[in-house]
Amino acid sequence: MGFFSKDIKNMDDLFVHTLRDIYYAERQILSTLPEMVEKASDPQLKQAFQSHLVETKNQVGRLEKVFRLHRQEPSGVDCPAIDGIIEEADEVAGEVDDNSVLDAALIAAAQAVEHYEISRYGTLKQWALQLGMKDAARLLDQTLQEEKKTDVALTSLAEAAVNLAAAA
């Protein structure tokens, strides 16, 4: 994108810009997830992050298909949103000592990431439909549904902690 120029002229430009934004975001998430697997103590949470790592690799592949459907080479663009979400997660995790508190902080951080992705994939799917790109919309919707499922699974893990505390 150029300085002092208006480089997004139409919906197609906006779609590609946002596709490049989430492509950068997914790759940042890929490089962050192994650290989250490492930090998690609860075996179910560790397993959830491990599964999501595999899923995220597929999602990156799916995004590359969307780029190709659009006859574009896959490439990223800086995404201050995901950088901020990850920076905040690192800062908070660095302040926590206790293992179960750290697990709670990791679930919260992962849900903030999931919700960022849910908003972006929801938007991209709508725009793909608007641009008449049904195949791209279908691929984007597959990832959207996966992200929603991951968010629900993380909520269940958080609720399990609530029930545990209530029973204590």
Place this chain on the structure above:
Amino acid sequence: MGFFSKDIKNMDDLFVHTLRDIYYAERQILSTLPEMVEKASDPQLKQAFQSHLVETKNQVGRLEKVFRLHRQEPSGVDCPAIDGIIEEADEVAGEVDDNSVLDAALIAAAQAVEHYEISRYGTLKQWALQLGMKDAARLLDQTLQEEKKTDVALTSLAEAAVNLAAAA
């Protein structure tokens, strides 16, 4: 939070830290919304942002009640996540010339903000229950439901644009 110290010792500390995070975020959103009202062209979108500005003021008041229920003075803590989301929204909006494309970009930005809030209020509500703070959980849930409604309303506005394009 101190340098090189682990200042979050327990769930209560994590709850207060995250409450301060969303308090800062809501106030950043409050200062950004008038600009979004200004930039939006579609009268329904302008109205949606205007209503959300009023709603956000109430949500800030509700957070202040939660602080008081917890016998804490309301105060914020830097939130790189919301700063990143807003920075990205500004960058993209600055690249767009066409009014209807700018409206689409504004809806996408607002939905990224809503989803950040949905994740944080969902987390805070769970933690309030875990800590036995039922009144706080009820207040946090009220805002959570409002944020979800706002997100649905924004999706409807985005879908209207899709239908408009399909009919063209």
